[in-house]
Amino acid sequence: MKILITGVHGFVGTNLVKALSKEHTIYGLDIISPTKEGVRFTFSWDYLDKENGIPEVDAIIHLAGKAHDTKNQTVSDVYFKVNTGLTQMIYDYFLKSKAKKFIFFSTAKAAADKVEGILTEDVVPSPVGPYGESKIAAEKYIQEHLANDKQVYILRPCMIHGPGNKGNLNLLYGVVKKGIPWPLGAFENRRTFTSIENLCFVINGLLTKDVPTGIYNMGDDEALSTNELIEEICKSLGKNAHIWKLPKGLMTGVAKIGGALHLPLDSERLRKLTENYISSNAKIKKALGVEKMPVDAREGLQRTLESFK
Template sequence: MEIIITGASGFVGQNLSKYFSDEKSKVSALSMRDEWSCPDKADAIIHLAGKAHDTENTSSDDEYFTINTDLTRKIFDEFINSDIKDFIYFSSVKAVADEVNDILDENQLAKPKTSYGKSKLKAEEYLLSKTLPEEKRVFIIRPCMIHGPGNKGNLNLLYKMVKKGIPWPLAAFDNERSFLSIDNLNFLIAEILKNKEIKSGIYNFADDDFLSTNELIEIISEVLEKKTRQLKINKFIIIFFSKIGDKLNLSLNSERLKKLTENYKVSNQKIKQQLNIRHLPMSTKEGLIKTIKSFEHK
C-alpha cells in the first residue's frame, strides 16, 4: 500500500508514518508549505496538516480558515483529479460542538462556536458537497483528545503536577470525557484502508470508555505510586481565578479550565459497527497508562 501523509511531522503524522512503515507500506510525506503538488498515484491520502486550536487565543480567525479550510479544498481537488482511491481528512469533534450535554454522535447538528471548529466544519462541507467518482472514498474523521507516547499538552501538565506532589484543586468538577489513544487511532485508520466495504462518511474516533479528570489523576497517581490529595475547592472561586489567568497569561486560564473539567463524551459506535467489532484493541485506561509511563523517560 502506498500512502501520502500531509502534516507528517506532527504527533499523529509521525505515529501513523511509523505504523504504516512497520506494516511494510510505502509512506510519503507531503509538505504543504510554499509551492506543492500532490502525486498523481498512490492508494490513499491522509490529510493531517492544519492549524490546531490555540488555547492562548492569540491566533487570528483568518489563519484558521486559510489553513484548515482553503488548504483542504486545494488538496481535495487534486485528489479528485488523481488516480488515488481514498482520502482521509482529519477534522475534529470541535467541528460539531464546543460543549456536549449527552453523548456526541455523527448525527448531531454541527454548531461550532470557535474559529477553529468553524474552519474545520467548512472544510467538511466542501468535501461533502462534491460528487465522488464511483471508485473513490472519502472519510471525515472526528477524533477527540488524542494522546500517546511523545504527546505534549494537558496530560503532561497533570503528570508533572502529580509527580511534584501538588494537590489536585479541581476535584469539585465531576465530569466525564472521551480520550483517544494513538494505538487505537492507528488501528482504525489501517482497518478503514484495508476494508474496501467501509463506506465514505463521517466517523467519530474515541476510546470505548469515558473517564473523569479526577479518575485520570488517580491513574497518574497509580503509575507514579504517589497519593494525590484531591481538593474540592468551590467552583466559583476556581472560575474567578481562571478569568484572572486570561488577563495575566497564567497557566490556568478559562480555556485550560474548560479542557480539564468539561463533559465531552463521544460515541465510537458507528465506526465499530462498520468494522463489526465490539471493542477497540486498547482500553481507555491501558492507553492512558502507556502514555503516562512514557513521560518518565523524557
C-alpha cells in the same frame, strides 16, 4: 498500498508511519522534509502543481493543519488558510488522481464546543471559534464534492494522545509531578480521549476494509473523569493522588478573579477542565465490524504517561 500522508512529520503522522510502513509504501507531504524511517520521500506542497511531481497512490491521509491554540494567540485567518485552504487543495488533487480513498482528520470541536449527553455523528454542527469553524468549512467542501467511485472518510477524534504527544496532558502531568494538589475534585466530569493505538487501528481498517463514505467520531470506548486522569498520572509516577474537593462556588469565584488578574486559572480554563465531553464511537466500530477498540482507555493512557518519563 501506496499511501500519501500530509503532515507526515507531526505527532499523528509519525505514529501512523510506524503502524503502516511495514506493509505499505508511505510518501509524505509536509512543510519540512527530513528523512524519516518508513517514509519513501517527503514532498513539499508545491509538488501538487508539478506534472509528474508526486507518484500515484492508492490513498491519501490528510493530517496537515493548524492545531487548536489554547492560548488564543493565533489569528483566525491562519486557521482558515491552513485548515480549510490546504484541505481544499489536497482534496482537489485527490479527485483528479487515481487514489480511491481519502481520510480527512477533522476534530470533535467541528461538531460541538460543548456536549450535552453523548456526541454522535448526526448532531447539527455548532463549532465555536476559528479552529472548529475552519475544520467544519473543510468538511463541507469535501461533502459538496464527493465522487461516486471514491471512498471518503471524515474523522472527528477527541483529544489524541500517545508517545511523543505534546499538549494539555503534558501540562497536567507536570503539575501533578510537582506534587501540587488538584483543587477541582468536586467537579465530576467525564471526557472521551483517543489513544494513538486505537487511532492507528481505525486508519488501518479504513484503508483495508470496504467502509462506507461518511463522517465518523473517533475515541476510546471508555470516558474518564479528570479525577480519574489525575489518579492514573499518580499511578504512573508511583505517588498518592492529592485531590481536593473544594466547593464549586469557591473555585468559580477564584477563576473569575484569575481572569481579571491574568492568572493561569480563569473562567474559560475552569470550564475546559471541568466540562463533560463524551463522544460515541459506535458508528466506526460497527463499520469496521468490531465490538470494542483493541486498547482500553486506561491502558492507552498509561502508555502515554510512561513515555513522559
